[in-house]
Amino acid sequence: MASTLALAGCVAADEEADELIAAATDATSLDAMLKRRISGEPLAWITGTTRFCGLILQVRSGVYVPRWQSETLARTAAGLLPARGTAVDLCTGSGAIAAVMQAARPEARVVATEIDPLAAGCARANGIEVLIGDLDDVLPTELVGTVDVMTGVVPYVPADAMHLLPRDVLAYEPRTALDGGPTGLEVVTRTVDHSTKWMAPGGWLLLEVGGGQYTEVEQLFRRAGYGQIQILEDGDGDPRAVCGRHEFAE
Template identity: 45%
Template sequence: MLTVIERLIERLRAAGCVFAEDEAALLIEAAAGDAAALDGLVERRVAGHPLEYLVGWAMFAGERFAIADGVFIPRHRTELLATTAHELLHSGQTVLDLCCGTGALGATAVRGVPEVRLVAADIDPVAVACARRNLKGVEVYEGDLFDALPEDLRGRVDVLLANVPYVPTAQIAFLPEEFRVHERRAALDGGDDGLRVLRRVAARAPDWMAPGGHLLTEAGDGQLDVAHGILRAAGLEPRTVTDPETETSIVVGSMSRTIYP
């Protein structure tokens, strides 16, 4: 006769959960001994709800970040964005995490760097609430891109993380159901070519960036040339950073250290 956990694992495996054993343990932990709560969590998982929403947190760069239904789930591949930002960052500088979601990117980028000012912003109030839980003591603003920010930040951002949506509208239908159905459309849909939001960010970013500052964003392989053109048109010098292991590419756009009159 199967034990309770063995039956749970079998049910998750039958539903297509590749890591059924690990998921079973996490769901049991989240239920905290409440059998009815566990049944509800399992029902939702079998129905296709993301595990992160059920347990209330997402793992990113080795750390748990609080999350809520509909908020963009930080991907393992996006760690390249955070680690590259970390390498560019120096003590005493300012980081802006735009379209911050849970705040995981900004938190990871500044980890271990002293005296950094981290500012985060998102248009989604649920995401902002999550970011405020994850980024204690950090300025987290709600609003549309730069409109959310305080004026004293203008011209002072050394590292601008812009994890904008970059999936072309026509490709949304081909995303895994977990993301396509359960994450907010606005967190995924980048318009006809996937770069609509990046254009909006790039057009205003130089006004907010410090001399020698860097803008970092993720893009698909087929978007890199166009993304370079967008950043170059905004006065930034672009380059691509690639991680072959995760097949991830990011674009870094850097400002000149010299301001001309």
């Protein structure tokens, strides 16, 4: 099976074969799963789960699969969240980032938003409190000025670069999860601008970015009043997220 997967272009063929075997109930279902994987369908949709920061998360068919490249952002956010603090994860998808924060800080309040009801249902199945709607529109007003950590792996691929994504991503994963508008930074810019009203004094904002976007996003952070800016690298050492602390004028 591993050699079939390798021939189909799966990079981690041995591990994928193990996961498919573990998820299959019998030889017939294993064969059907293998066919789906060879056609390019995400492994997590076939097995129904994925591993993220050591957590096993449910991922339903049609929902963006959390990427290992987002793990540094998730772990950093969890580390910045006070034990009984408040966190918001915008565009939560399956709830991966929110789940990491909640697991690390069980007594914290972690609230997420998501525009796609299918993804929101998946995040709820992962134990996350999710509000369905656009970005921060649906957050309760009681959270104004109280958020210690806000995270977002929001769509950031420029519309005219969407065709450069891997073929399987384009064929299967939802465009709304990826397309960041003409510049790629439409949702990121809105997030930075809207974030400040929710921040507790000294609250942290962490947003994932694509290759080369971090300098522009750092400027967006600075203009919105964020300091102590760090560029977080993913496991490959590539710049992957911008993190900053909201600084109130004295």
